[in-house]
Amino acid sequence: MTREKLLEVKNLQKHFAVGKKNTIKAVDGVSFDIFKGETFGLVGESGCGKSTTGRTIIRLYDATGGEVKFNGEDVHGRKNKSELLKFNRKMQMIFQDPSSSLNPRMTVLDIIAEGLDVHKLVKNEAERKQKVEELLESVGLNKEHATRFPHEFSGGQRQRIGIARALAVDPEFIIADEPISALDVSIQAQVVNLLKKLQKERGLTYLFIAHDLSMVKYISDRIGVMYMGNLVELAESDELYNNPIHPYTKSLLSAIPLPDPRYERARKRIAYDPTVHGTDGDFELREVVPGHFVRCTAKEFERYQNEQK
Amino acid sequence: MDKNNLKNIPKDLFVPLVRKEDTSEKISAPSRTFFQDAKRTLFSNKPAVFSMILILFIIIMSIVGPWMNNYGSDEQDLKRAKMPPRVPAFENVSWLGMNGTLSGTFQGKDVQQASAKAKARFDNKEEFIDLEVINKGDGTRNSAEVKATYRIYEAKDMKDTYFWFGSDALGRDQWTRLWEGTRVSLIIAFVAALLDLVIGVSYGGISAFYGGRVDNIMQRIAEILVGIPNLVIILLMMLVLKPGIISIVIALSITGWIGMSRIVRGEVLKLKNQEFVLASRTLGTSNGTIIRKHLVPNISGIIIINTMFSVPGAIFFEAFLSFIGLGIVPPDASLGSLIDLGFDNLRLYPYMLVFPAIVISVLMIAFNIVGDGLRDAFDPKMHK
Numbered sequence: 001m002t003r004e005k006l007l008e009v010k011n012l013q014k015h016f017a018v019g020k021k022n023t024i025k026a027v028d029g030v031s032f033d034i035f036k037g038e039t040f041g042l043v044g045e046s047g048c049g050k051s052t053t054g055r056t057i058i059r060l061y062d063a064t065g066g067e068v069k070f071n072g073e074d075v076h077g078r079k080n081k082s083e084l085l086k087f088n089r090k091m092q093m094i095f096q097d098p099s100s101s102l103n104p105r106m107t108v109l110d111i112i113a114e115g116l117d118v119h120k121l122v123k124n125e126a127e128r129k130q131k132v133e134e135l136l137e138s139v140g141l142n143k144e145h146a147t148r149f150p151h152e153f154s155g156g157q158r159q160r161i162g163i164a165r166a167l168a169v170d171p172e173f174i175i176a177d178e179p180i181s182a183l184d185v186s187i188q189a190q191v192v193n194l195l196k197k198l199q200k201e202r203g204l205t206y207l208f209i210a211h212d213l214s215m216v217k218y219i220s221d222r223i224g225v226m227y228m229g230n231l232v233e234l235a236e237s238d239e240l241y242n243n244p245i246h247p248y249t250k251s252l253l254s255a256i257p258l259p260d261p262r263y264e265r266a267r268k269r270i271a272y273d274p275t276v277h278g279t280d281g282d283f284e285l286r287e288v289v290p291g292h293f294v295r296c297t298a299k300e301f302e303r304y305q306n307e308q309k
Numbered sequence: 310m311d312k313n314n315l316k317n318i319p320k321d322l323f324v325p326l327v328r329k330e331d332t333s334e335k336i337s338a339p340s341r342t343f344f345q346d347a348k349r350t351l352f353s354n355k356p357a358v359f360s361m362i363l364i365l366f367i368i369i370m371s372i373v374g375p376w377m378n379n380y381g382s383d384e385q386d387l388k389r390a391k392m393p394p395r396v397p398a399f400e401n402v403s404w405l406g407m408n409g410t411l412s413g414t415f416q417g418k419d420v421q422q423a424s425a426k427a428k429a430r431f432d433n434k435e436e437f438i439d440l441e442v443i444n445k446g447d448g449t450r451n452s453a454e455v456k457a458t459y460r461i462y463e464a465k466d467m468k469d470t471y472f473w474f475g476s477d478a479l480g481r482d483q484w485t486r487l488w489e490g491t492r493v494s495l496i497i498a499f500v501a502a503l504l505d506l507v508i509g510v511s512y513g514g515i516s517a518f519y520g521g522r523v524d525n526i527m528q529r530i531a532e533i534l535v536g537i538p539n540l541v542i543i544l545l546m547m548l549v550l551k552p553g554i555i556s557i558v559i560a561l562s563i564t565g566w567i568g569m570s571r572i573v574r575g576e577v578l579k580l581k582n583q584e585f586v587l588a589s590r591t592l593g594t595s596n597g598t599i600i601r602k603h604l605v606p607n608i609s610g611i612i613i614i615n616t617m618f619s620v621p622g623a624i625f626f627e628a629f630l631s632f633i634g635l636g637i638v639p640p641d642a643s644l645g646s647l648i649d650l651g652f653d654n655l656r657l658y659p660y661m662l663v664f665p666a667i668v669i670s671v672l673m674i675a676f677n678i679v680g681d682g683l684r685d686a687f688d689p690k691m692h693k
Contacts, residue, residue: 058591088593101584105343105606111585114602115592149342165588 003035006071006173006205007057013065014049014056026052028229029066031285034173039199039206041220041237043213043252049229050209051096054175057207058093070173089119092166096178098158102150108161109146112136115169135164138201139194156187160194167198175207180215188212192219213256217241225249231285235292245294245304248272347610347686357682360675367672371495374488378473382489383640386480388465394475394483394660395462406660409471412458414443416451427457437464475660477650481640487664490642494669497557497643498623504562506616509569516570517577518600528574531567539564543626547635557636561623569615576608610687617680621673628669644669 014027027049034040042050056063059075068075075087092115095101102111112132115121122128133143139160150158159179166174176195180188192215198204210216216223216237223240225233225248233246244250251272258264277283281297288294288304296304341349351357375382395409413430417423420442431438439458446453462468474483516527543560550556580586586603594602624644630636631645632652639646644665651662 055587060587060590085593088591091591093588093591095584095588097584101588103585103589103603103607106602114589114594118593118598162588165592169592 003038005033006036007034007207008069009033009053009057009066010069011066012053012056012063012068014052014061015064025229027056030226030229030231031066032224032231032234034205034207037199037203037205038221039208039219041216041223042207042209042226043211043216043223044226045211045252048226050211050226051177053226054093054177054207054209058091058175059087060093085119089115089169090171091173091175092169092171094159094162094166094174094176094179097182098155098162099150099182101162102158104150106149107146108132108136108148108150108153111150111161112146112165112168115165119169121169131168132164135168136161138167138198139164154187155183156190159183159187159191163191163194163198167202170202171204173205173207175209177209178211179208181210181212188215195219213252225252230283230295231293232295233293234285235289239289239292243289243292243308245288245292245308246296247276248274347683351682351686354682354685356678360678360682363671363675364679367491367668367675368495371488371492374491375485378471378482378484380472380482380485382481382485382642384481388480389467389470389472389476390478390480391654391658391661392461392465392467392470392472392476392480393658394473395471396473397471407473409462410458410460412456414454414456417446417453417455418448418450419446419453420455423453423455424457427455431457431459431461432464434459434464437461474664475658477661478654483647483661483664486642486647487668490637490644490647490665491668491672493554493637493641493643494624494627494645494672497554497561497627498620500558501561501565501623501627502616502619504558505566505569505619506612508562509566510573510612512566513570513573513575514577514600514604517574518581518596518604520578520581524574531570534564535567537564543630544635547630552636552638553641554637557627557630560630561626565619565623569612569619572611572615573608576611577604580604580607610683614680614684614687617676617683621676621680624669624672624676644672 010031012027012030013025015023015025017023030049030053032040042053044050052061055061057068057075063076070087070091075091079087102108109129109132112135113122113128116128116131122131129146132146136143136145141157141160141164145153145157145161150161153161159182162179179195180191183191195206195208196219199206206219208216208219220237223235223237224231225240225246227248233240233244233249235243240249241253244253247270251270254268254270257267277297277300281299283295283297285293285295286301288296288301289308294301294304393409393411394407396407399407400409411431413427415423415426415430417426423446424440427440428435428438437460439460441456441458442454443456444452444454462470472482472484474487476482477486512527512531516524542564546560546563547556550559581604586599589599589603627636627643628645628648631643632649634649637643637646647665648662648669651658651665654661
């Protein structure tokens with residue numbers, strides 16, 4: 001593939017110290033690339049480290065190890081203020097909980113304009129207001145909403161305000177940290193379609209973190225499956241759905257309900273048993289089929305490859 | 310309508326419902342900020358409004374009160390000591406106790422003995438004592454009762470003199486001293502509360518915001534301070550420092566800020582991992598701006614409530630210190646030292662205690678009611 005890499009994550013680690021001796025390895029050596037203009041979905045069960053991965057990439061947490069390169073530049077490590085600000089403009093985040101991601105004491109105008117103020121993107125009050133109104137319209141909100149406070153909006157509207165805030169600084173890359181999981185289903189589609197529309201208009205690249213597999217399949221070009229702080233499978237989204245290789249992915253896919261009673265009656269859930277891999281072995285992300293990576297031992301790798309033939 | 314009829318409806322009657330973009334997202338409720346909502350709730354709370362008016366009245370009186378007559382707070386004159394309250398308008402209203410007379414009931418074997426006791430009590434000035442026999446008695450001990458009213462202002466030849474709240478044991482005007490004392494008490498309370506606010510908010514805020522080791526060390530220091538009994542620290546401080554307003558304020562603030570700092574720390578800990586703060590970080594906002602624009606506005610309600618509750622606490626503590634003789638030194642007055650003096654003369658001259666006691670009680674109750682009102686006002690669930 002000759003697509004341009006926007007983000008390279010190499011062996012990213014984030015460990016949290018719990019007490020003096022224990023550490024929780026929330027993210028334990030995750031590597032993946034995200035290409036320009038694509039949507040990379042990151043799925044996995046609760047507590048598998050998806051959100052931590054996202055937050056570490058954007059520097060909300062300091063990485064314990066590994067590196068993140070954005071446009072070939074290292075994101076982590078010592079940086080001066082102006083470099084940091086430049087980076088903050090390129091990478092933005094959309095948060096999970098629309099009720100807590102907006103400051104209840106600020107008007108929508110001030111919330112959205114925060115990025116404009118920090119990066120000094122507007123010269124005067126009139127320009128600031130005009131920019132905010134443009135952003136509000138681009139996310140499908142009314143420009144009269146600028147003077148309102150967050151508690152006056154519904155969940156979907158608030159999430160769109162959050163998106164407008166992220167868009168204010170014209171980022172190239174947006175990390176969407178479960179942006180739809182706190183919304184009800186009819187609103188989920190609205191927000192996802194808005195994200196797709198914005199991607200087309202502005203050429204954005206997304207890292208889409210979620211646990212709703214059907215929604216991830218709908219929006220993502222490629223999907224990474226995480227389990228216990230590791231990436232266990234990575235493939236194009238159709239490939240992953242049609243041809244899951246790792247037993248955990250199979251188990252996840254078997255859990256998706258469909259509104260089809262005949263299918264539902266026949267659906268069997270496959271439980272994932274981590275012991276099938278054995279305790280010894282050199283777990284590594286290996287390319288079983290071109291573009292389809294699976295974390296496995298050398299032995300399993302051979303077996304998977306034989307199965308694919 | 311049965312099922313068959315449903316199928317017979319012509320298709321062209323169905324028109325898709327078109328949602329208009331501008332009406333579907335419209336919010337009709339008036340836009341109000343949090344503080345506007347809080348103000349509305351507060352002003353619809355009648356006890357709180359009444360208390361605020363009371364507090365305002367006492368504050369104004371503490372400023373203008375001493376100037377309303379010609380006595381100074383330290384003008385001693387033993388000749389006019391312990392004069393009862395006398396107010397021009399109430400001179401003929403005996404039950405109010407402000408007509409400038411002293412009265413008491415005296416008992417004896419018979420009326421004569423009881424009257425003799427009354428005369429002995431009231432300076433032996435027979436012509437200014439009105440006697441009223443309540444019980445003639447039957448010769449046994451204390452069976453006769455006489456009510457005596459002593460027109461002390463006439464007796465002392467001070468017909469044109471009016472002590473509105475009476476005078477104290479050294480002949481100083483109680484009205485003047487009461488309002489000056491209220492002023493001193495309020496100054497101490499407000500300054501102490503302000504110091505609590507400044508130290509408590511910055512200490513708690515820094516401790517929580519930077520977290521980790523900073524938090525750990527700062528909290529251990531606060532715990533040590535809290536561990537020493539409050540009263541011991543204050544008593545020792547009062548011994549070391551020269552008694553007076555400043556030293557009382559210092560003594561009160563040295564431990565008083567800890568409560569505030571704990572509340573602020575808890576709130577900041579809760580807020581600093583909220584997603585709107587994280588969002589602000591990803592935008593590159595500096596720590597100072599995050600504290601100023603995101604944290605402080607969100608805890609301002611709690612800070613205001615806590616300050617309102619720390620004011621009556623400080624008033625009470627100052628009164629307590631003055632009452633046990635460690636606070637304000639004479640000739641300066643405070644509510645506590647006035648109550649202390651009044652307490653010494655409680656049996657014979659109750660008015661010396663009553664007025665400062667009423668003022669301090671009203672102040673404490675009013676501040677607490679206003680504090681309660683503010684707590685309701687800053688609770689979004691109470692907004693209508």
